[in-house]
Amino acid sequence: MAGKNPIRFTDTTLRDGHQSSLATRMRTEDMLGLAERLDNAGFWAIEVWGGATFDVTHRFLGEDPWERLRTLKKFIKKTPLMMLLRGQNLVGYRHYPDDVVDAFVKYTADCGMNVFRVFDALNDIRNFEASFKALQDCKKQGLDVHIQAAVCYSLTQRRMGGEVFTKEYYVDFAKRSEAMGADSFCLKDMAGMVSPYDAFELISALKAAVKIPVEFHTHYTSGQGSMSYLKAIEAGVDIIDTALSPFALRTSQPAIEPILVTVEGTERESAIDLATMIGLGQDLEKVAPKYRDFLDTSKMSIIDTGVLLHQIPGGMYSNLVSQLKQADALDRILEVMEDLPRTRKELGYPPLVTPTSQIVGIQAVQNVLFGRYKMITGEVKGMAYGLYGRTPAPMDKEVQKICLKGYERGEEPISCRAADEIEPELEKAREATKGLAKNIGDVLIYAIYPTTGLRYLKWKYGVEPVPEEVKPIELDRIKMQDDVYNRI
Amino acid sequence: MAGKNPIRFTDTTLRDGHQSSLATRMRTEDMLGLAERLDNAGFWAIEVWGGATFDVTHRFLGEDPWERLRTLKKFIKKTPLMMLLRGQNLVGYRHYPDDVVDAFVKYTADCGMNVFRVFDALNDIRNFEASFKALQDCKKQGLDVHIQAAVCYSLTQRRMGGEVFTKEYYVDFAKRSEAMGADSFCLKDMAGMVSPYDAFELISALKAAVKIPVEFHTHYTSGQGSMSYLKAIEAGVDIIDTALSPFALRTSQPAIEPILVTVEGTERESAIDLATMIGLGQDLEKVAPKYRDFLDTSKMSIIDTGVLLHQIPGGMYSNLVSQLKQADALDRILEVMEDLPRTRKELGYPPLVTPTSQIVGIQAVQNVLFGRYKMITGEVKGMAYGLYGRTPAPMDKEVQKICLKGYERGEEPISCRAADEIEPELEKAREATKGLAKNIGDVLIYAIYPTTGLRYLKWKYGVEPVPEEVKPIELDRIKMQDDVYNRI
Ligand SMILES: [Co+2]
Ligand SMILES: [Co+2]
Numbered sequence: 001m002a003g004k005n006p007i008r009f010t011d012t013t014l015r016d017g018h019q020s021s022l023a024t025r026m027r028t029e030d031m032l033g034l035a036e037r038l039d040n041a042g043f044w045a046i047e048v049w050g051g052a053t054f055d056v057t058h059r060f061l062g063e064d065p066w067e068r069l070r071t072l073k074k075f076i077k078k079t080p081l082m083m084l085l086r087g088q089n090l091v092g093y094r095h096y097p098d099d100v101v102d103a104f105v106k107y108t109a110d111c112g113m114n115v116f117r118v119f120d121a122l123n124d125i126r127n128f129e130a131s132f133k134a135l136q137d138c139k140k141q142g143l144d145v146h147i148q149a150a151v152c153y154s155l156t157q158r159r160m161g162g163e164v165f166t167k168e169y170y171v172d173f174a175k176r177s178e179a180m181g182a183d184s185f186c187l188k189d190m191a192g193m194v195s196p197y198d199a200f201e202l203i204s205a206l207k208a209a210v211k212i213p214v215e216f217h218t219h220y221t222s223g224q225g226s227m228s229y230l231k232a233i234e235a236g237v238d239i240i241d242t243a244l245s246p247f248a249l250r251t252s253q254p255a256i257e258p259i260l261v262t263v264e265g266t267e268r269e270s271a272i273d274l275a276t277m278i279g280l281g282q283d284l285e286k287v288a289p290k291y292r293d294f295l296d297t298s299k300m301s302i303i304d305t306g307v308l309l310h311q312i313p314g315g316m317y318s319n320l321v322s323q324l325k326q327a328d329a330l331d332r333i334l335e336v337m338e339d340l341p342r343t344r345k346e347l348g349y350p351p352l353v354t355p356t357s358q359i360v361g362i363q364a365v366q367n368v369l370f371g372r373y374k375m376i377t378g379e380v381k382g383m384a385y386g387l388y389g390r391t392p393a394p395m396d397k398e399v400q401k402i403c404l405k406g407y408e409r410g411e412e413p414i415s416c417r418a419a420d421e422i423e424p425e426l427e428k429a430r431e432a433t434k435g436l437a438k439n440i441g442d443v444l445i446y447a448i449y450p451t452t453g454l455r456y457l458k459w460k461y462g463v464e465p466v467p468e469e470v471k472p473i474e475l476d477r478i479k480m481q482d483d484v485y486n487r488i
Numbered sequence: 489m490a491g492k493n494p495i496r497f498t499d500t501t502l503r504d505g506h507q508s509s510l511a512t513r514m515r516t517e518d519m520l521g522l523a524e525r526l527d528n529a530g531f532w533a534i535e536v537w538g539g540a541t542f543d544v545t546h547r548f549l550g551e552d553p554w555e556r557l558r559t560l561k562k563f564i565k566k567t568p569l570m571m572l573l574r575g576q577n578l579v580g581y582r583h584y585p586d587d588v589v590d591a592f593v594k595y596t597a598d599c600g601m602n603v604f605r606v607f608d609a610l611n612d613i614r615n616f617e618a619s620f621k622a623l624q625d626c627k628k629q630g631l632d633v634h635i636q637a638a639v640c641y642s643l644t645q646r647r648m649g650g651e652v653f654t655k656e657y658y659v660d661f662a663k664r665s666e667a668m669g670a671d672s673f674c675l676k677d678m679a680g681m682v683s684p685y686d687a688f689e690l691i692s693a694l695k696a697a698v699k700i701p702v703e704f705h706t707h708y709t710s711g712q713g714s715m716s717y718l719k720a721i722e723a724g725v726d727i728i729d730t731a732l733s734p735f736a737l738r739t740s741q742p743a744i745e746p747i748l749v750t751v752e753g754t755e756r757e758s759a760i761d762l763a764t765m766i767g768l769g770q771d772l773e774k775v776a777p778k779y780r781d782f783l784d785t786s787k788m789s790i791i792d793t794g795v796l797l798h799q800i801p802g803g804m805y806s807n808l809v810s811q812l813k814q815a816d817a818l819d820r821i822l823e824v825m826e827d828l829p830r831t832r833k834e835l836g837y838p839p840l841v842t843p844t845s846q847i848v849g850i851q852a853v854q855n856v857l858f859g860r861y862k863m864i865t866g867e868v869k870g871m872a873y874g875l876y877g878r879t880p881a882p883m884d885k886e887v888q889k890i891c892l893k894g895y896e897r898g899e900e901p902i903s904c905r906a907a908d909e910i911e912p913e914l915e916k917a918r919e920a921t922k923g924l925a926k927n928i929g930d931v932l933i934y935a936i937y938p939t940t941g942l943r944y945l946k947w948k949y950g951v952e953p954v955p956e957e958v959k960p961i962e963l964d965r966i967k968m969q970d971d972v973y974n975r976i
Contacts, residue, residue, distance in 0.1 A: 021788075159752060196718060196750050223733065223746030226711065227718045230684060245711065246788040249737075257793040258711030262684050264647060278793045288788040300734040300776040300783070302790055305745040305766045 003269035008044035008239040009256060010082060010215065013284070014072070015047040017247030020219060023294040024056040027472055028068045030287040034280055035075035041280075042272050043079050044239050045115045048072050049108075050083030054091035058445055058456040062470035065091075066111055066441040073112030080114035080146060086354075087120035087127040088389075088419050092448045093355045095387065097422040098130045100429075100447050105134035107440050109143045119150035119188055121356045124389030125176055126417040132180055148215065149177030150186035153194055154351035154392070155311045156341070160198040164349045164393045167202055171209045184213040184239075189228075190353050191313040192221030192251070192304075199228040203235035215239035218253070221314060223303035225254040233259075233268050244281045246288050250302050251314065257281070289478045310337060316357040323365050332368055339372075340364040346399040347383060348391025359383060373402050381407050386414040387421065436461060491757035496532035496727040497744060498570060498703065501772070502560070503535040505735030508707060511782040512544040515960055516556045518775040522768055523563035529768075530760050531567050532727050533603045536560050537596075538571030542579035546933055546944040550958035553579075554599055554929040561600030568602035568634060574842075575608035575615040576877075576907050580936045581843050583875065585910040586618045588917075588935050593622035595928050597631045607638035607676055609844045612877030613664050614905040620668060636703065637665030638674035641682055642839035642880070643799045644829070648686040652837045652881045655690055659697045672701040672727075677716075678841050679801040680709030680739070680792075687716040691723035703727035706741070709802060711791035713742040721747075721756050732765060734772045738790050739802065745769070777966045798825060804845040811853050820856055827860075828852040834887040835871060836879025847871060861890050869895050874902040875909065924949060 013034070018026035031048075038046055049069050057063040073081065088095045090104050105116070116135055120127035128149060138145045151173045156162040174185045187194070187202065194202070199216070206214045216232045216239070218225045229240050241253050248255035257277050263269050304314040312320075320337075324330045343364040350356035359379040366375045382388065384395060384403035404411045414421060429447035430437070436457050437443045445453040458464040501522070506514035519536075526534055537557050545551040561569065576583045578592050593604070604623055608615035616637060626633045639661045644650040662673045675682070675690065682690070687704070694702045704720045704727070706713045717728050729741050736743035745765050751757050792802040800808075808825075812818045831852040838844035847867040854863045870876065872883060872891035892899045902909060917935035918925070924945050925931045933941040946952040 158749060195752075197754065222749075223714065223737075223743050224750060227714050227746070227750060230715045230718065245791050245793050249711075249790050255711050255789075255791060255793070257796055258715070258791065261646060261710070261796045262712060262715060264683075266685065274797055278797055281789060281793055285787055285789065292788070295788070299773055300780070301743075301769060301773065302737050303733050303743060303746065305733050305743070305762075305769055308745055308749045309762055309766055 001269065002271035003263070003267040005236075005267050006270050007233050007237070007259075007263055007268045009270065009272060010045045010047055010217075010239055010241045011038060011041070011043045011243065011256070012047045012241050012253050013038075013243045013247050015049060015051055015053060015082075015084065016217075016241070017243035017252050018291070019052050019056075020252035021247055021250050021295060022291040024052045025060070025291050025294050027061055028063060028071055029472070030290070031072065032075060033283055033287070035072055037276065037280055039076040039079050041079075041276055042270075045080040045082040046076055047082040047084065047117075047241070048076070049081065049113065050085055050091055050117075052091075055449065055452075058449065059452045060470065061472075062456070062459055062466050064441075064456075064460060065445070066107075069108070069111045069113065080144075081112060082115040082117060082148075083108065083113050085116050085118045085131060087118055088130060089121070089355075090448060095127075095418055095422060096448065097424050097426075098419055099424040099426040100444070101130040101419075102134045103426055103440060104444050104448070105131050106138060107444060109135070109138040109145050111441075114144055115146040115148055115184075117148045117150050117186055117188075119152055119186075120389060121152065121353050122350055122389045122391055123152055123154075123173060124391075124418070125149075125173065125180065127389050127419070128177075128180065129417065130419060132182075136181060146183045147181060148184045148186050149174075149180070149182035150188040150217070151177075152351040152353050153187055153189040153191075154349070154353075155193055156345075156349060158308070158311065159195050160202065167205050169392075170202055171205050174206050174210045174214075178210045178212050182212060184215055185210055186215040186217055189216075189218040191307060191311075192219035192225055193307060193311060194218055194228045195224055196227040196231040200231040200235045203232045203237045207236045213238040215241065217241040219251055220249045220254050221251045221304050222307045223305070225249075226258065229254055229259060230262065233263060244277060244284055246281050246284045250296075251304070287475075290473050290475060292478070311352075312337070312340065313352055313357060316352055316361050319358065320361050320365060323362065327365070327369060329369060335368045336364050339368050343367055345393075346396040347380065348395040349393045350383070350388075350391055355379070356383075356388070373399060376403050384413060385409055386416075387418055389418045390415075433457065436463070489757065490759035491751070491755040493724075493755050494758050495721050495725070495747075495751055495756045497758065497760060498533045498535055498705075498727055498729045499526060499529070499531045499731065499744070500535045500729050500741050501526075501731045501735050503537060503539055503541060503570075503572065504705075504729070505731035505740050506779070507540050508740035509735055509738050509783060510779040512540045513548070513779050513782050515549055516551060516559055517960070518778070519560065520563060521771055521775070523560055525764065525768055527564040527567050529567075529764055530758075533568040533570040534564055535570040535572065535605075535729070536564070537569065537601065538573055538579055538605075540579075543937065543940075546937065547940040548958065549960075550944070550947055550954050552929075552944075552948060553933070554595075557596070557599045557601065568632075569600060570603040570605060570636075571596065571601050573604050573606045573619060575606055576618060577609070577843075578936060583615075583906055583910060584936065585912050585914075586907055587912040587914040588932070589618040589907075590622045591914055591928060592932050592936070593619050594626060595932060597623070597626040597633050599929075602632055603634040603636055605636045605638050605674055605676075607640055607674075608877060609640065609841050610838055610877045610879055611640055611642075611661060612879075612906070613637075613661065613668065615877050615907070616665075616668065617905065618907060620670075624669060634671045635669060636672045636674050637662075637668070637670035638676040638705070639665075640839040640841050641675060641677040641679075642837070642841075643681055644833075644837060646796070646799065647683055648690065655693050657880075658690055659693050662694050662698045662702075666698045666700050670700060672703055673698055674703040674705055677704075677706040679795060679799075680707035680713055681795060681799060682706055682716045683712055684715040684719040688719040688723045691720045691725045695724045701726040703729065705729040707739055708737045708742050709739045709792050710795045711793070713737075714746065717742055717747060718750065721751060732769045732772055734769050734776050738784075739792070775963075778961050778963060780966070799840075800825070800828065801840055801845060804840055804849050807846065808849050808853060811850065815853070815857060817857060823856045824852050827855050831855055833881075834884040835868065836883040837881045838871070838876075838879055843867070844871075844876070861887060864891050872901060873897055874904075875906055877906045878903075921945065924951070
């Protein structure tokens with residue numbers, strides 16, 4: 001029985017759940033057995049799309065991302081569907097022009113998407129403008145869309161505070177989001193670094209500052225996730241993001257089941273039925289073995305304690321290691337780890353999230369291997385120029401000058417909205433896919449991922465055969481592997 | 489820097505950590521690389537012995553359990569060593585006579601054990617008497633021992649309360665423990681069922697009721713473990729039990745690392761160094777692959793949500809399933825799950841812990857398969873007679889009468905301390921091991937485990953060869969397995 005102020009849940013099993021724990025490999029066919037029961041469970045929203053799913057479906061699974069969305073919409077009719085939208089990056093890794101953003105957002109809404117969670121890797125709120133505008137257009141057309149602004153939680157020290165990412169920084173961002181027309185606000189802790197008492201303090205402040213609902217999204221990565229949710233619930237957070245236990249914990253969201261029992265008997269008690277969640281989890285276990293090879297089993301520990309010490313997301317750390325290995329310089333990892341905070345500071349403290357974590361990481365490696373800013377990547381030059389937007393803190397003036405020396409677009413950084421610098425691309429994409437694309441969805445696959453998108457369209461329309469490795473694995477094959485392993 | 493009232497930690501990595509996650513298989517040789525650094529870390533205690541380790545060392549590892557203790561004591565000199573003692577069951581699965589208890593406790597203290605955590609499966613405090621008395625003798629002899637009384641946390645419904653296991657039940661037990669001379673008190677939640685707000689309420693009550701330090705031991709099993717620790721810390725608990733992250737979570741203890749960061753900046757901040765813990769975890773990861781085959785990977789989920797629903801520990805549930813499978817009656821599992829609470833109530837609500845969980849489970853299966861109490865196990869008859877002690881609630885009078893009808897020891901249940909019914913056994917054990925046993929430790933191995941104990945003594949003294957399967961696995965072999973698997 002729900003309490004006076006029940007905590008609401010967004011279920012992430014079908015998006016962030018398998019993206020975080022199984023490299024986004026879950027196929028639509030394996031989602032359908034759960035979809036209707038998820039719809040009836042009483043979630044605030046069900047996250048099913050966006051993030052890496054658009055990339056992985058068409059690249060590795062031979063699935064049409066739009067078809068996945070339309071199919072799920074047939075089964076999930078009552079509960080709002082949610083997607084993660086990387087602001088001007090949409091579901092890709094670079095800034096797209098406004099015409100592509102506009103077409104993408106509107107077609108996604110047409111296919112049945114409801115809650116658009118929009119974030120920007122630099123927390124430059126101007127990078128929300130194009131998608132917010134498109135969403136407001138959708139509303140005017142009577143589409144049932146909900147605009148959620150998300151801020152990336154970032155740290156420059158072990159706990160919240162320091163020079164840049166203060167409580168006031170997030171509160172200010174929330175207020176500006178509300179003023180821009182956001183229907184709700186999300187504290188997005190993609191690396192699982194929010195500490196429980198910081199969650200309490202920050203959620204309390206956010207609740208006091210804005211009228212729109214506040215949602216909290218964290219990952220279990222550092223092992224603090226469920227404790228942070230508990231303190232956020234005590235601070236009055238409206239919605240939290242959880243996954244069914246088989247796809248929860250590790251680097252994914254905290255699991256819903258223990259939280260349901262925890263809040264029983266309090267005013268935050270949820271009406272969601274524990275037995276229903278457990279039944280869904282049992283069914284999820286039945287298909288899970290198909291994806292087990294994507295589970296990271298390299299370590300016994302299921303949490304990443306390193307992230308507590310140096311605030312470097314686990315994925316970023318492994319990237320540094322593999323870069324250094326390629327350069328045959330793994331022995332310099334400690335130097336890189338020391339350089340990294342310095343490079344990050346010089347580059348204006350970008351949050352460490354896709355793609356900024358890669359950009360900062362690669363530059364730190366080059367700073368160590370070749371001397372500081374002797375080699376500068378194109379991405380760092382672009383960031384110095386302003387192509388990704390405004391960094392949370394100003395860049396170091398000297399470093400910025402070095403980065404922009406002889407830069408093709410100009411030596412003076414821009415101060416306008418980044419996308420104002422990008423030419424429209426939609427017409428070119430229509431041209432390039434003429435005779436192959438049958439609708440704007442096809443065109444957008446190409447517009448966002450030209451190489452793998454075009455290859456996918458050829459598979460889709462039978463121009464090229466679908467390769468074996470893209471086809472689903474059968475449970476029989478898993479059983480056979482087990483039998484062989486047990487005989488070794 | 490420690491706060492005003494720092495939370496203290498017992499590290500369980502070398503006992504409950506691997507007992508819970510790796511079937512107790514960690515070998516002494518792999519502990520030694522960590523031992524000195526653990527000793528310097530600032531733990532309240534380090535749990536290294538007791539529980540299942542005595543059984544597994546001599547049975548599966550070909551290791552002398554006493555030798556393990558003496559070896560660890562050489563490396564861990566400053567921090568108190570802790571063991572788990574099953575009251576009159578010592579480190580076995582049945583009640584031993586007082587002479588064996590006395591000799592066991594005293595020899596263990598001689599070998600360097602400090603903190604004896606004593607519990608009883610029925611929470612019959614009279615089953616503490618013999619071991620407490622032996623420990624008090626040790627104190628008189630100047631040995632550095634600490635008596636910790638532990639109560640088994642048990643539930644008859646989803647959350648604390650109901651007819652039997654109320655807050656008052658635990659508080660009363662703590663007061664009686666203190667009066668009996670316990671130096672500290674432990675709330676022992678072996679199935680990981682304490683819910684965070686119940687932890688807050690119960691720990692608050694315990695802290696108000698007794699003067700001795702209160703320790704809280706839980707398991708991550710249900711996914712509530714770290715949240716429960718957080719609320720217990722807020723309620724003023726003195727000590728919590730954690731493991732290094734590689735051997736933490738799953739069915740083991742919560743991990744220490746995220747808790748250290750969580751309490752930073754509060755008055756419960758610990759002086760234990762995070763970087764030291766992470767370094768120890770990294771070294772533990774290096775030996776962990778040797779034991780990976782003991783990790784339960786049958787499910788994707790790393791928590792057991794079923795325990796939230798029906799309060800049946802995961803291990804007990806799998807036992808029920810395998811019993812029913814053997815009887816070719818797996819289709820009756822739901823009936824058994826329904827019968828179980830009824831049978832448990834009739835048997836006086838024993839906590840579901842070794843060995844009572846097995847006793848209750850087997851009887852419930854027989855009740856379903858053959859009719860209620862048509863077949864009665866010897867253990868249930870013994871429990872009805874009082875051989876395990878007093879049950880938390882009285883047994884159902886009718887059921888007790890049926891159980892004792894024609895019982896060999898008598899049809900009237902006893903009301904005295906259970907061990908008063910058991911004849912001394914130590915002299916017989918000395919006789920049986922004559923010519924083989926070289927000290928009281930050897931005799932005790934036989935006294936507690938006659939069959940496997942005698943076999944072990946023969947290995948130890950070269951009377952029989954040590955079989956291959958008892959020898960340690962090398963890391964090279966793990967690498968070879970990986971290579972083969974990757975080629976399948
Ligand atoms: Co996420
Ligand atoms: Co335990």
